[in-house]
Every structure is written in C-alpha cells, then in structure tokens.
Amino acid sequence: MSPKLDLDVLDRLHNCSILSAAQFDLPLMQELSKLAAYLQLRKFPAGHALDDKIMAAAFFEPSTRTRLSFESAMLHVGGKTLSVADAKTTGVAKGESMRDIGQMFNSYADVVVVRHTQQQALQQLTEYMRIPLINGGNGSDEHPTQALADWYALMKWRPELAFGTLPEQFRLTIGIIGTPGNMRTVKSFLTLALLFHKNINHITIFSEMADPLGAELRALTNASPITFDFSRNLKQSLEYLDVIYMNAIAFLGDGYRFFGDEFSLSSQSQLKTDTVILHPLARGEELGTCLDDTDHNLYFNQADGAVWLRQALLLAIFGRVRNIVPRELIK
Amino acid sequence: MSPKLDLDVLDRLHNCSILSAAQFDLPLMQELSKLAAYLQLRKFPAGHALDDKIMAAAFFEPSTRTRLSFESAMLHVGGKTLSVADAKTTGVAKGESMRDIGQMFNSYADVVVVRHTQQQALQQLTEYMRIPLINGGNGSDEHPTQALADWYALMKWRPELAFGTLPEQFRLTIGIIGTPGNMRTVKSFLTLALLFHKNINHITIFSEMADPLGAELRALTNASPITFDFSRNLKQSLEYLDVIYMNAIAFLGDGYRFFGDEFSLSSQSQLKTDTVILHPLARGEELGTCLDDTDHNLYFNQADGAVWLRQALLLAIFGRVRNIVPRELIK
Amino acid sequence: MSPKLDLDVLDRLHNCSILSAAQFDLPLMQELSKLAAYLQLRKFPAGHALDDKIMAAAFFEPSTRTRLSFESAMLHVGGKTLSVADAKTTGVAKGESMRDIGQMFNSYADVVVVRHTQQQALQQLTEYMRIPLINGGNGSDEHPTQALADWYALMKWRPELAFGTLPEQFRLTIGIIGTPGNMRTVKSFLTLALLFHKNINHITIFSEMADPLGAELRALTNASPITFDFSRNLKQSLEYLDVIYMNAIAFLGDGYRFFGDEFSLSSQSQLKTDTVILHPLARGEELGTCLDDTDHNLYFNQADGAVWLRQALLLAIFGRVRNIVPRELIK
Numbered sequence: 004m005s006p007k008l009d010l011d012v013l014d015r016l017h018n019c020s021i022l023s024a025a026q027f028d029l030p031l032m033q034e035l036s037k038l039a040a041y042l043q044l045r046k047f048p049a050g051h052a053l054d055d056k057i058m059a060a061a062f063f064e065p066s067t068r069t070r071l072s073f074e075s076a077m078l079h080v081g082g083k084t085l086s087v088a089d090a091k092t093t094g095v096a097k098g099e100s101m102r103d104i105g106q107m108f109n110s111y112a113d114v115v116v117v118r119h120t121q122q123q124a125l126q127q128l129t130e131y132m133r134i135p136l137i138n139g140g141n142g143s144d145e146h147p148t149q150a151l152a153d154w155y156a157l158m159k160w161r162p163e164l165a166f167g168t169l170p171e172q173f174r175l176t177i178g179i180i181g182t183p184g185n186m187r188t189v190k191s192f193l194t195l196a197l198l199f200h201k202n203i204n205h206i207t208i209f210s211e212m213a214d215p216l217g218a219e220l221r222a223l224t225n226a227s228p229i230t231f232d233f234s235r236n237l238k239q240s241l242e243y244l245d246v247i248y249m250n251a252i253a254f255l256g257d258g259y260r261f262f263g264d265e266f267s268l269s270s271q272s273q274l275k276t277d278t279v280i281l282h283p284l285a286r287g288e289e290l291g292t293c294l295d296d297t298d299h300n301l302y303f304n305q306a307d308g309a310v311w312l313r314q315a316l317l318l319a320i321f322g323r324v325r326n327i328v329p330r331e332l333i334k
Numbered sequence: 335m336s337p338k339l340d341l342d343v344l345d346r347l348h349n350c351s352i353l354s355a356a357q358f359d360l361p362l363m364q365e366l367s368k369l370a371a372y373l374q375l376r377k378f379p380a381g382h383a384l385d386d387k388i389m390a391a392a393f394f395e396p397s398t399r400t401r402l403s404f405e406s407a408m409l410h411v412g413g414k415t416l417s418v419a420d421a422k423t424t425g426v427a428k429g430e431s432m433r434d435i436g437q438m439f440n441s442y443a444d445v446v447v448v449r450h451t452q453q454q455a456l457q458q459l460t461e462y463m464r465i466p467l468i469n470g471g472n473g474s475d476e477h478p479t480q481a482l483a484d485w486y487a488l489m490k491w492r493p494e495l496a497f498g499t500l501p502e503q504f505r506l507t508i509g510i511i512g513t514p515g516n517m518r519t520v521k522s523f524l525t526l527a528l529l530f531h532k533n534i535n536h537i538t539i540f541s542e543m544a545d546p547l548g549a550e551l552r553a554l555t556n557a558s559p560i561t562f563d564f565s566r567n568l569k570q571s572l573e574y575l576d577v578i579y580m581n582a583i584a585f586l587g588d589g590y591r592f593f594g595d596e597f598s599l600s601s602q603s604q605l606k607t608d609t610v611i612l613h614p615l616a617r618g619e620e621l622g623t624c625l626d627d628t629d630h631n632l633y634f635n636q637a638d639g640a641v642w643l644r645q646a647l648l649l650a651i652f653g654r655v656r657n658i659v660p661r662e663l664i665k
Numbered sequence: 666m667s668p669k670l671d672l673d674v675l676d677r678l679h680n681c682s683i684l685s686a687a688q689f690d691l692p693l694m695q696e697l698s699k700l701a702a703y704l705q706l707r708k709f710p711a712g713h714a715l716d717d718k719i720m721a722a723a724f725f726e727p728s729t730r731t732r733l734s735f736e737s738a739m740l741h742v743g744g745k746t747l748s749v750a751d752a753k754t755t756g757v758a759k760g761e762s763m764r765d766i767g768q769m770f771n772s773y774a775d776v777v778v779v780r781h782t783q784q785q786a787l788q789q790l791t792e793y794m795r796i797p798l799i800n801g802g803n804g805s806d807e808h809p810t811q812a813l814a815d816w817y818a819l820m821k822w823r824p825e826l827a828f829g830t831l832p833e834q835f836r837l838t839i840g841i842i843g844t845p846g847n848m849r850t851v852k853s854f855l856t857l858a859l860l861f862h863k864n865i866n867h868i869t870i871f872s873e874m875a876d877p878l879g880a881e882l883r884a885l886t887n888a889s890p891i892t893f894d895f896s897r898n899l900k901q902s903l904e905y906l907d908v909i910y911m912n913a914i915a916f917l918g919d920g921y922r923f924f925g926d927e928f929s930l931s932s933q934s935q936l937k938t939d940t941v942i943l944h945p946l947a948r949g950e951e952l953g954t955c956l957d958d959t960d961h962n963l964y965f966n967q968a969d970g971a972v973w974l975r976q977a978l979l980l981a982i983f984g985r986v987r988n989i990v991p992r993e994l995i996k
Contacts, residue, residue, distance in 0.1 A: 050717050055381050057409050059402065068769055071721065071747050075773035078719050078745040083409040085402050086417065086748065099616045102623060107399055107615070110638045111406035284769070285761045292764060307772045386712050388740050390733065414740040416733050417748065430947045433954060438730055438946070441969045442737035 004166035007334035008041075008324065009034050016319040020129055020136040024147040024194035032198060033165050035151065036158045038315040038324060041332065042079075043308065049327045052318055053082035059112035061104075062139070063090040063119040068285060069139050069149070072306075073116045076313035085112055105131035114320060117141075135320050143185040148316065149283050150191035152309035154199075156301050157246065159308065160279060164202050174204040178244040180237065180266050180289075182210045184217030188250050188283050193220065197227050205230045207244070209237050209266055237266055241273050247280045251287040267291070274299055281305055335497035338665035339372075339655065340365050347650040351460055351467040355478040355525035363529060364496050366482065367489045369646040369655060372663065373410075374639065380658045383649055384413035390443035392435075393470070394421040394450040399616060400470050400480070403637075404447045407644035416443055436462035445651060448472075466651050474516040479647065480614050481522035483640035485530075487632050488577065490639065491610060495533050505535040509575040511568065511597050511620075513541045515548030519581050519614050524551065528558050536561045538575070540568050540597055568597055572604050578611045582618040598622070605630055612636055666828030669996035670703075670986065671696050678981040682791055682798040686809040686856035694860060695827050697813065698820045700977040700986060703994065704741075705970065711989045714980055715744035721774035723766075724801070725752040725781040730947060731801050731811070734968075735778045738975035747774055767793035776982060779803075797982050805847040810978065811945050812853035814971035816861075818963050819908065821970065822941060826864050836866040840906040842899065842928050842951075844872045846879030850912050850945050855882065859889050867892045869906070871899050871928055899928055903935050909942045913949040929953070936961055943967055 012034045019026070027035075042049055058077040060070050065088060074084045105128045108115040114135045117125060122142035129136050140146040158165045164175070177196065181189035196203060206229055208215050215233060216224060224231050234240055249268065268280060269291030279301040282290050286302075294300055318324050325333065343365045350357070358366075373380055389408040391401045396419060405415045436459045439446040445466045448456060453473035460467050471477040489496045495506070508527065512520035527534060537560055539546050546564060547555060555562050565571055580599065599611060600622030610632040613621050617633075625631055649655050656664065674696045681688070689697075704711055720739040722732045727750060736746045767790045770777040776797045779787060784804035791798050802808040820827045826837070839858065843851035858865060868891055870877050877895060878886060886893050896902055911930065930942060931953030941963040944952050956962055980986050987995065 057406060067749055067752065071749070071769070071773045074747055075719060078747070085405055085409070086419075087398055087402070088419065088748075088750065090398065100623060102626065103615055103617060106634050106637060107402070110634075110641055111402045284765055286765065292762060295764065303768050303772075306768060310772055388737060416736055416740070417750075418729055418733070419750065421729065431954060433957065434946055434948060437965050437968060438733070441965075441972055442733045 004033075004162065005334060006037070007332055008037055008328055009334045010325055010328075013038065013319045013324050014322065016316070017322040018135055019320060020132065021147055021316065021320070022125060022129060022136070022138045023145050024150045024191040026147070027151070027195060027198070029165065029198045032151075032154060032158070032195070035312065035315050035319065036155050036165065038318065038328075039155055039308065039312040040159065041328070042314050043311040046332070047327055047329050049080050049314070049318070051081040052323045052327045053077065053080045053321060056082045056113045056321055057085060057111070058082055058317070059085040059087070059108050059115040060139070061087045061090060061108065061115055061117045063117070063124070064140070065089045066118055066140065069118060070116075072309050073137075073139065073148075073313055075310050076317060079310065080314050080318060082317070101127040102131045104128065109133045114317065137316075137320075140187055142187065144187055145191045145194075146187040146283075147191050148313060149188050149309070150195045151316065152305060152312045153188075153192050153248070153281050153283065154195050155308045155312040156281065156305035157279075159304070160301060164199050167202075169202045174202050175245045176205045176207070176243050177203060177246045177248065178207045178209060178237070178240060179248045180209045181248075181250045182212045182215045183208065183220050184212070184215055186250060189248070190220065192248055192281075194223070197223060197229065200228045203229050205232070207231070207240055208233050209235065209240070211235065235265065237268075238273070241278070242275065244275070244278055247274075247278060249280065249282045249286075249290055251282070251285060251289055269293060335364075335493065336665060337368070338663055339368055339659055340665045341656055341659075344369065344650045344655050345653065347647070348653040349466055350651060351463065352478055352647065352651070353456060353460060353467070353469045354476050355481045355522040357478070358482070358526060358529070360496065360529045363482075363485060363489070363526070366643065366646050366650065367486050367496065369649070369659075370486055370639065370643040371490065372659070373645050374642040377663070378658055378660050380411050380645070380649070382412040383654045383658045384408065384411045384652055387413045387444045387652055388416060388442070389413055389648070390416040390418070390439050390446040391470070392418045392421060392439065392446055392448045394448070394455070395471070396420045397449055397471065400449060401447075403640050404468075404470065404479075404644055406641050407648060410641065411645050411649060413648070432458040433462045435459065440464045445648065468647075468651075471518055473518070475518055476522045476525075477518040477614075478522050479644060480519050480640070481526045482647065483636060483643045484519075484523050484579070484612050484614065485526050486639045486643045487612065487636035488610075490635070491632060495530050498533075500533045502535075505533050506576045507536045507538070507574050508534060508577045508579065509538045509540060509568070509571060510579045511540045512579075512581045513543045513546045514539065514551050515543070515546055517581060520579070521551065523579055523612075525554070528554060528560065531559045534560050536563070538562070538571055539564050540566065540571070542566065566596065569604070572609070573606060575606070575609055578605075578609060580611065580613045580617075580621055582613070582616060582620055600624060601628075666695075666824065667996060668699070669994055670699055670990055671996045672987055672990075675700065675981045675986050676984065678978070679984040680797055681982060682794065683809055683978065683982070684787060684791060684798070684800045685807050686812045686853040688809070689813070689857060689860070691827065691860045694813075694816060694820070694857070697974065697977050697981065698817050698827065700980065700990075701817055701970065701974040702821065703990070704976050705973040708994070709989055709991050711742050711976070711980070713743040714985045714989045715739065715742045715983060718744045718775045718983060719747060719773070720744055720979070721747040721749070721770050721777040722801075723749045723752060723770065723777055723779045725779070725786070726802070727751045728780055728802065731780060732778075734971050735799075735801065735810075735975055737972050738979060741972065742976050742980060744979065763789040764793045766790065771795045776979065799978075799982075802849055804849070806849055807853045807856075808849040808945075809853050810975060811850050811971070812857045813978065814967060814974045815850075815854050815910070815943050815945065816857050817970045817974045818943065818967035819941075821966070822963060826861050829864075831864045836864050837907045838867045838869070838905050839865060839908045839910065840869045840871060840899070840902060841910045842871045843910070843912045844874045844877045845870065845882050846874070846877055848912060851910070852882065854910055854943075856885070859885060859891065862890045865891050867894070869893075869902055870895050871897065871902070873897065897927065899930075900935070903940070904937065906937070906940055909936075909940060911942065911944045911948075911952055913944070913947060913951055931955055
C-alpha cells in the first residue's frame with residue numbers, strides 16, 4: 004500500500020453525484036479510505052477547505068443520524084449547511100415536483116444530500132440537478148455513503164482487505180443479516196463487498212425471504228468469484244463468520260419490521276473470538292448492548308469513521324483534495 | 335445606467351426593518367439590483383462580509399423555500415444562521431406575546447426574518463425590535479423580498495425597465511393572475527410595479543374576485559399613470575401580454591386555494607414568442623412543466639436571483655456594502 | 666473585586682460536563698460572570714475562539730428559547746452548530762438507548778447540549794459521553810445554565826453580591842415563587858443562591874405545595890446561614906422582597922401547570938421601588954407586561970445576558986479562555 008494519494012483516482016468524483024454504491028471501484032475505495040484516515044488522524048489541516056461551499060441536507064424522510072453525520076462532516080471541513088430536517092412538516096408542498104425541488108437546491112446550495120422514502124425520487128431529481136446530489140438513502144434501494152463508511156471501518160480493521168492479498172486461510176467469510184433485494188443499507192454493503200473478492204471467500208445471507216437478492220443483485224453475485232449461500236440459521240453459522248453485518252430495519256412499504264430472535268446477537272451468541280460486528284445504527288433488539296464493550300464491536304468505530312469518510316467524499320466531489328494534502332502525500 | 339453604486343441610496347436601508355414593498359423607490363431598486371448582479375457575477379469577494387453577524391429565521395408558518403433562500407443568502411456573505419423551521423412544533427409557547435418573542439430575537443441575533451400566518455403579527459413585533467426585522471411573508475399582507483426578487487429578474491431581463499426609457503411601442507403590458515388585495519406576493523409585486531410606470535403601459539389583473547384590489551391598492555393604482563383593467567379571460571389576453579405574473583396560492587382564511595383551468599398556462603397556451611412568465615414557486619397545476627424548457631421561463635431565473643438579491647439586501651441593512659465594493663464601482 | 670480573571674478557577678471547567686448547579690462555587694461564579702461581562706462589553710475579540718469546534722443541540726423536549734440561546738452563544742465565539750430542534754419528530758428512534766444516542770454525539774460533535782423530559786436521561790447519557798455534555802433542562806430536575814444566567818443578571822445588578830460584603834441592612838431578601846423540589850429552574854436557582862449566603866439574609870418560598878423543597882434541598886437549606894420561610898401570600902410579602910424569582914411553568918408529570926392569581930405580579934402589585942423581578946421566560950399570565958417598562962424588569966436583561974454567560978461557559982469547557990483574554994486581564 005502506497006501512503007500517497009492518487010489524485011487522478013479521486014478526481015473521478017469531481018462534480019459527481021453519488022447515487023449508488025455501484026459507482027465505486029477498488030481504487031476509489033482505497034484512495035477515499037486513505038484520505039479519510041488522514042483526516043481522522045489530523046495529518047494536515049482541512050478545517051477551511053470548503054469555506055465557500057454550502058451543503059443542503061434535504062430529508063424527505065427524517066433521519067437525525069444520517070443528517071447530523073453529513074452536517075458534521077461538512078462543518079469539519081469548513082463548509083456551511085442548510086438543513087431540512089423533515090421536509091414533510093416544514094413546508095415543501097405536497098405533490099411538489101422533483102424538478103422544482105431540484106431547481107430550489109440548485110439555487111441555494113453547492114451540493115445536496117437527499118433522503119427520500121421513494122426509490123425513484125433520487126433518479127428523477129438527478130435529471131434536474133446542476134449541483135452534485137448525494138443519495139442519503141432512497142426507499143428500499145441504496146444508501147451508498149453508509150456502505151462506504153461500513154467498508155472504511157473494515158479497511159481500518161483489516162487493511163489487507165483493500166491493500167493486499169490475504170493468504171487463503173485468512174480470507175474472510177461474511178454473514179449478512181437482512182434482505183439485500185429490499186433493504187438499502189444491505190444492498191449497498193453487498194455491492195461494495197464484491198469489490199473485495201480477492202480477500203473474501205464466502206458470503207452467507209441470512210434472510211426470511213425466499214429470494215433475498217432479487218434479479219439485479221443475483222446477476223452480480225453470480226458473476227463474482229465469491230461463493231454465496233442463504234440460511235435462516237444464524238446460530239449454527241456463527242462458528243465460521245469473520246464479519247457479521249446487521250441492520251435493524253426492513254422496509255416493507257412505508258413501515259419498519261424488526262427481525263425475530265433467530266437473527267439476534269447477544270452475549271449468549273457463540274461468536275468466534277475475532278469476529279467483528281457491523282451495524283449502521285440505530286439498533287433494535289437484534290443487537291444486545293452487552294456486546295458494546297467487547298472486541299466484536301466494530302459498529303461504534305463505524306459511526307465514528309462515517310463522519311471522516313463523508314469529509315473525504317465531499318472534498319473529492321468539490322475537487323479540493325489537492326488544496327489541503329501536502330505534496331509529500333500526493334502520488 | 336451608471337455601473338457605479340450610489341451608496342447614499344443603499345445607506346437608506348442601514349439598520350432598517352423591511353416590512354413592505356412600499357418602502358422601496360426606483361433609486362433603491364436600481365442600486366439593490368446592481369449590487370445583487372455584481373454579487374451574482376462574483377465581481378468582488380463578499381464571502382466574509384457578515385462574518386460577525388447572526389440572522390435568525392423565525393418561521394411561524396413553515397416555508398422551506400423562503401427560509402432556505404434567506405439562509406443561503408446569509409451564508410454566502412459569511413453570516414451565521416439560527417433556524418426556527420416551524421415555530422408551532424418546536425417550542426414557542428402558544429399565546430406567547432410578540433413582545434417576548436421580539437425580545438428573544440433581540441438577544442440572540444443581529445437580524446431576524448419572520449414569516450407568520452397573521453398579518454398584524456409583524457407590525458406588533460416591529461414595535462419591540464432593537465434589531466432589523468425582515469418580513470418573510472405575513473398572512474395575506476406582503477412578501478416584500480419576494481417582490482424584490484421578482485423585479486430583479488425582470489430588470490435583468492429588460493434593463494431599460496429600471497435604467498432607461500423604452501420607446502412607447504416597447505413599453506410593457508403585464509398580466510397579474512391573482513388577487514392583489516388578499517395575496518401577499520401579488521400585492522407586493524404590484525406595489526413595486528408602480529415604480530416602473532415610465533416603462534409600463536398597462537396592467538391587467540386576472541381574478542375571480544369582484545374587487546381584486548381593495549381600497550388601499552385601488553388608491554395607489556388610481557394615482558398611477560399606468561392603466562389597469564380586470565379580466566377573467568386569460569386566454570383572450572395572451573396575445574398582448576409581455577409579462578405574466580402567476581402564483582399558486584390564494585390565502586383564504588388559513589387555507590390555500592388553487593385557481594381553476596381558466597387561469598392556467600401550458601404548452602397549449604398561445605403566448606407571444608417573447609412573453610416571460612414569473613412565478614414565485616412552489617407551483618401547482620396552474621403552470622405546466624412543459625414551459626420549463628422554453629424562453630418563457632423566467633421563474634427559475636427568478637429563484638436563482640432571489641438568493642443574490644437577498645444578499646444585497648442584508649449587506650445594505652448591515653451597512654457593509656462599502657466594505658466589499660471596490661472603489662472604482664462606487665459613485 | 667479584581668478585574669483580572671483567575672484562569673485556574675475557570676480551568677476547573679475544562680472538559681467538564683455541566684449537569685447540576687451544585688457543581689459551581691462562589692469563585693467559579695465570580696470568574697464566569699467576569700468573563701461573560703468582558704465578552705458582553707466586547708473587551709477583546711472572541712469571534713473565532715471556537716472556530717474548530719462543533720456543538721450539537723439535542724432537544725428531546727423542544728425549547729426554541731434555550732436552543733437558540735445556546736446556538737447563538739456558540740456562533741458568537743465562532744463555533745459551529747448541529748441542531749436537533751425536536752428529537753421526537755425528526756428521527757431519533759423511539760426507544761433508542763441513551764448509550765447509542767451518546768455514541769452518536771461523540772462521533773459528530775465536540776460538546777452536546779441536551780434537553781430531555783426525563784430527569785434520569787442526562788445521568789444515563791453522561792456515562793457514555795467522551796465529549797462534555799451540558800444539561801439544557803432535564804425533566805423536573807435541573808436547568809443549571811439558566812440559573813447561571815439568572816445569577817449573572819443579579820451580579821450585574823448588585824456586584825457586591827459576589828464581590829463584596831453588603832452591610833447588614835442591605836443584605837437581600839429573596840422571594841422564590843415556585844416549588845424548588847419539582848421545578849428545574851427554581852431548583853437550580855435556589856442551589857446557586859446558597860453560594861451567596863454572606864449577602865442574603867432571608868429567602869421566602871411561595872408555593873402551594875405542603876413540602877416545596879423535598880428532602881435533598883431541605884438538607885442544603887437547613888445547613889445554610891440563610892433563613893427560610895414558606896408562604897402562600899405573595900401580596901403581603903411584597904413590602905420586604907428585594908428580588909422576586911418567578912417561573913411560569915410547573916412540571917407535573919409531562920404537563921405544565923400555571924399558577925393562579927395569588928402568585929401573579931402586575932402594575933397593581935405593591936412592589937418596593939427597588940425590587941427586581943427575574944423570570945426565565947416564556948411567561949404566562951403570572952407576569953404582567955405592564956411591568957416590562959419599569960425598573961423592576963430584570964428579566965429582559967437576564968435573557969440578554971444568558972447568551973454571554975453561555976459563551977463564557979463554552980470557552981471555559983473548551984479551555985480556550987487564555988487564547989482570547991489579553992494578558993493584562995489575567996491574574
């Protein structure tokens with residue numbers, strides 16, 4: 004792994020909208036995570052990098068956690084924020100078209116983060132944007148920056164994942180609890196997982212659904228050298244899982260659904276000693292707080308890192324990385 | 335038109351509250367629009383002009399659009415913002431007096447933008463303010479900064495409106511769809527229209543009401559050299575209208591009412607080739623999106639410009655114009 | 666009184682959470698109020714002191730007034746703000762644990778102000794915080810920064826209170842309207858009052874409750890040299906009260922209760938000419954607006970000062986006082 008940043012790779016994000024995890028490849032993941040790590044380690048000052056930029060956070064579905072994570076990221080690099088914490092109750096007219104909404108953010112901001120209950124809203128919006136748009140979660144479709152943060156946590160935990168080749172016996176087996184076909188965080192996480200196929204042997208998906216992938220993801224997983232299987236028995240599988248990805252929330256229509264006991268983890272769970280757990284919080288009953296003070300807990304690290312990964316992303320989108328990185332860290 | 339700014343004119347806004355479009359005269363419109371245009375063209379840096387100032391946005395009636403436009407304006411010139419996106423649900427006690435509310439903003443901010451459902455709320459509030467107050471829309475009364483943005487768009491479209499004298503045959507005929515007597519944006523727009531009487535021949539008001547002006551506005555229009563008439567037949571009038579001002583919203587009590595088909599514009603409408611349409615969005619059915627990609631569309635320009643016009647206004651209110659404008663642009 | 670600041674005293678707040686008025690002693694009150702006064706008088710620039718710091722305002726119970734006061738304070742000293750105006754409606758999941766919420770703010774901010782309806786929520790939260798937490802009002806328990814602002818107003822009104830010894834005949838008699846045992850502002854105010862025992866002769870508590878203090882406060886008042894009594898007859902006591910502390914709000918369960926006429930003040934009330942009234946607004950019927958323009962009104966001063974006192978507190982918590990105070994003002 005070169006400690007130097009390849010700005011040509013990061014420049015591919017310049018002025019880009021971020022709609023899907025599928026926009027990222029391994030080099031982008033490498034450079035973004037290196038930049039995020041440098042920011043998190045305060046390797047160089049970045050507090051005024053986006054002084055002249057405004058980010059709008061437009062949450063048509065409320066999410067304090069994601070909104071504050073983005074706003075905190077923007078503030079850390081000197082940017083300013085416009086906040087629509089809950090578009091439903093704060094005045095965007097019912098039935099207002101995505102075009103008019105897009106036009107509004109074009110006029111007011113330099114980048115906009117949008118969360119929406121409807122999958123197609125983001126795609127509609129992007130047609131009218133003159134400024135980059137970041138998908139902050141769209142219905143049951145995608146939540147790409149959450150997945151970037153998930154993998155940033157895993158890359159810090161096991162740097163060889165992105166920057167080397169693990170010996171065969173150390174390649175990872177990952178358990179994903181949830182239904183990638185209709186849960187946005189799980190879908191985006193799985194999409195990025197495919198990029199690390201050199202170091203992942205196997206992925207087991209734990210879901211109650213008959214077809215947890217759906218056609219689109221099944222095509223991708225079929226084409227991957229990673230082997231997949233599906234299970235409803237998490238307990239029996241714990242002995243071989245290196246990474247467990249969990250999620251509290253299943254979108255079924257407009258509602259949420261919590262999984263039952265069989266997909267829960269607690270201090271009773273027979274985890275391998277070096278298994279790590281990821282969870283894009285907030286959590287429900289499925290993840291016992293008794294695990295918080297154990298080495299299995301990578302989820303707090305994940306939430307911490309998300310703010311820095313999002314800073315890296317914003318800096319790349321605005322083409323400002325070269326303004327702050329010292330020359331000796333540039334390839 | 336002199337490209338130089340007359341700061342004596344802009345200084346008349348120093349420390350002033352902005353309650354009504356009637357506070358503005360033609361020289362103020364000229365200087366504000368020139369300043370806004372310089373800001374929009376980035377003629378000189380203004381990003382730190384209000385670094386030490388705080389603007390509170392107090393929306394007792396929610397309006398994402400107006401709130402974000404003001405907040406974006408303040409952030410563009412370096413100011414900071416306090417945001418009350420929906421005073422009803424975020425803790426201003428029911429029945430709290432305007433005096434106590436005014437006192438609160440005196441303590442916390444350097445300028446306050448207020449939107450309220452009640453016309454008289456702003457007038458009450460202004461009695462107790464030690465800081466400038468900007469009317470962001472008060473019931474069915476006024477929305478002066480919207481009208482400033484409307485006319486800023488028109489002045490960019492046809493600079494002679496403010497800075498010259500059009501030959502008789504080119505003087506404008508304007509159609510206003512709505513009821514100035516009880517629609518705030520329409521009232522403020524019409525009030526400013528009277529300032530441009532040298533270059534406006536005629537205004538037709540399209541309204542279902544028997545008396546769309548009311549006594550106060552009728553006195554003003556009667557005194558104006560502009561001729562007025564009233565109509566319920568928009569289609570027949572399209573052939574002679576140079577500017578059409580539309581608005582989705584009629585305040586009738588606490589509710590909204592959308593106009594019917596007869597007051598709508600779409601690609602079917604027989605507009606003159608050079609007619610421009612203004613609409614202070616959000617829109618309803620009355621303005622077809624098929625017009626968005628035509629030269630008739632001045633409404634997106636209008637929304638864009640609003641952010642810059644509001645910056646000009648804030649800079650004038652804080653007396654900071656001379657701090658940022660280079661000497662060669664000062665009269 | 667030395668005009669110089671004793672930074673050793675203020676350093677005791679460095680990185681500290683502020684949960685209770687009981688954390689403060691007289692030297693801290695002296696130094697905080699001197700610092701607040703210097704800030705309010707603009708004795709030295711402080712507008713960039715916290716440029717690199719982020720404050721989250723997390724209001725699980727909405728309060729526009731307290732939230733904006735803290736946000737305004739943070740913005741005045743250059744800090745940035747993350748705002749959760751109403752946690753209930755903007756996406757913090759029901760039943761989300763205090764630990765996960767604390768973790769979230771650890772990741773996103775450098776200090777967090779929390780208001781909550783539940784007394785024990787703050788104590789739970791503080792166990793998990795790696796960043797300082799400021800109690801912005803927790804149920805019926807405490808509102809320590811309100812009390813700091815109350816006493817800052819009194820110290821400006823009568824500096825000898827904190828910095829000298831009043832002759833016996835000028836020592837204060839204070840009337841507190843409310844029930845310290847279950848009203849947070851009153852409890853915090855009374856707790857700080859005990860620090861000024863050298864200059865306070867007597868406190869009368871006006872309450873409808875049989876036991877307005879409760880066991881905890883009774884132990885403290887019994888140990889104080891200040892004499893206490895309890896009354897339900899405010900009118901008869903007005904002739905001897907130098908300071909009257911009022912409060913609109915009694916927390917009874919989750920609701921509010923307004924006191925009746927017997928605990929109200931108006932222009933009819935027979936106040937001594939030099940009596941001052943404190944009220945941590947918003948007010949109800951209990952405090953007539955006719956008193957606003959009299960010398961009895963210390964409550965507007967109190968609201969003004971709160972923003973500056975909170976700036977002093979934030980600067981001390983971040984250990985940044987010595988960065989901004991000129992050497993000649995440091996002891």
